[in-house]
Amino acid sequence: MRLTAVGTSGSFPGPGSAASCYLLSWHAEGRDWQVALDLGSGALGALQAHVDPADLDAVVLSHLHPDHCLDMTGLYVHRVYDPRTFCGSGDSGEAAPVPGARSDAGTQPLAAVPQPPAPLPVWGPGGTEERIARAYHTEPGLSPDAETAHATDLRAAFDFRTLTDRAPFELGGARFEPFLVRHPVECYALRVTTPDGGVVVYSGDTDECDGLDAASAAADVLLCEAAFEEDRDTVRGVHLTGLRAGRTAQRAGVARLVLTHIPPWTREHIVRTEAESAYPGPIDVAAPGATWDIPNGRNPL
Ligand SMILES: [Zn+2]
Ligand SMILES: [Zn+2]
Numbered sequence: 001m002r003l004t005a006v007g008t009s010g011s012f013p014g015p016g017s018a019a020s021c022y023l024l025s026w027h028a029e030g031r032d033w034q035v036a037l038d039l040g041s042g043a044l045g046a047l048q049a050h051v052d053p054a055d056l057d058a059v060v061l062s063h064l065h066p067d068h069c070l071d072m073t074g075l076y077v078h079r080v081y082d083p084r085t086f087c088g089s090g091d092s093g094e095a096a097p098v099p100g101a102r103s104d105a106g107t108q109p110l111a112a113v114p115q116p117p118a119p120l121p122v123w124g125p126g127g128t129e130e131r132i133a134r135a136y137h138t139e140p141g142l143s144p145d146a147e148t149a150h151a152t153d154l155r156a157a158f159d160f161r162t163l164t165d166r167a168p169f170e171l172g173g174a175r176f177e178p179f180l181v182r183h184p185v186e187c188y189a190l191r192v193t194t195p196d197g198g199v200v201v202y203s204g205d206t207d208e209c210d211g212l213d214a215a216s217a218a219a220d221v222l223l224c225e226a227a228f229e230e231d232r233d234t235v236r237g238v239h240l241t242g243l244r245a246g247r248t249a250q251r252a253g254v255a256r257l258v259l260t261h262i263p264p265w266t267r268e269h270i271v272r273t274e275a276e277s278a279y280p281g282p283i284d285v286a287a288p289g290a291t292w293d294i295p296n297g298r299n300p301l
Contacts, residue, residue, distance in 0.1 A: 198295030242274030
């Protein structure tokens, strides 16, 4: 399994990165699988450098803060209005021909007509559908073309599924297990076990907690947020610092720590130095485009 950092900026996009998004790619069951972990503000653009959004197999949202989910609105447009598969509004009254059906003459097959993609599985906390609908939907108001406004129907594009603490699900031979972590809104760390037994853990947004420790146990790669600096950000229950990410990695016995979700106002060298003071293993600071192979560790670029 390959982990690709797509958006690594914390809390909002920065000058060099979109907000949170990571891509997991692997081969199993005779085909490639592509799953996005979070799709924060700005991430849909960066994601297209790595995968055609039409080829995603699922999205898993750690929580519903904008920097982790807001580009689901753009993905909805992509899923519904992609000209390769768009079938029109469906209200023209004309019946679409059936692909492969024969014409009246019975001799020439009709050309295949576009078919909308099957709804994309989207795992997230309770309320994900309502959250994305609120973010996407716009009332036509005084528009002179209000009659052409489409109803927002997220279920045309997405198959919403609710994350439950420590209730695993499987996809393409990989096991995804969510762990409730410590953040002001319901948020999950994700422990992903690859078909060959490797483990990559994504912290979501969290402070130190038992849930993150349990999720991270003996992981090959812990992709861990470090949004705060120890001497500057004293509020607890929101984010990790480099020190607290390092302590988590050390307690959990992970093989590699990757620091991410660093906002433009947090200094990378500070969080790295803090982490190094608590964790003696290899540490990377995630940047867009960086990849890691699981369970082998860093992919040589
Ligand atoms: Zn965040
Ligand atoms: Zn958050």
